[in-house]
Amino acid sequence: QVRLVESGGGLVQAGGxxxxxxxxxxxxxxxxxxxxxxxAPGKEREFVAAISWSGAVIRHADSVKGRFTISRENGKNTxxxxxxxxxxxxxxxxxxxxxxxxxKTSGYDYEYWGQGTxxxxxx
Numbered sequence: 001q002v003r004l005v006e007s008g009g010g011l012v013q014a015g016g017x018x019x020x021x022x023x024x025x026x027x028x029x030x031x032x033x034x035x036x037x038x039x040a041p042g043k044e045r046e047f048v049a050a051i052s053w054s055g056a057v058i059r060h061a062d063s064v065k066g067r068f069t070i071s072r073e074n075g076k077n078t079x080x081x082x083x084x085x086x087x088x089x090x091x092x093x094x095x096x097x098x099x100x101x102x103x104k105t106s107g108y109d110y111e112y113w114g115q116g117t118x119x120x121x122x123x
Contacts, residue, residue: 009117
């Protein structure tokens, strides 16, 4: 079993920056692919970014490309989402997800999910 805990959410002004963290416990984090998703009120959950176990494979959604960056520190069992140039439409609950398929960087069928952290961008 893997437990994921997100942190770092909050209120940020448009154009500002925020860094989300997701810390894993319970199993060997190093072998897991990790991803960030988000869900805005009244909308479906959408993919934001993904990273393979070693960081060799990284994907970002077109909507955040050039503004958000996913990274990981396996020694700290933590994955990050650096959010720069925040926009009002980035307002959502952000979820961290993990999967033992080490190179998984697409799809929504991740095995483990966190509880989410709220990000609100004021215009």
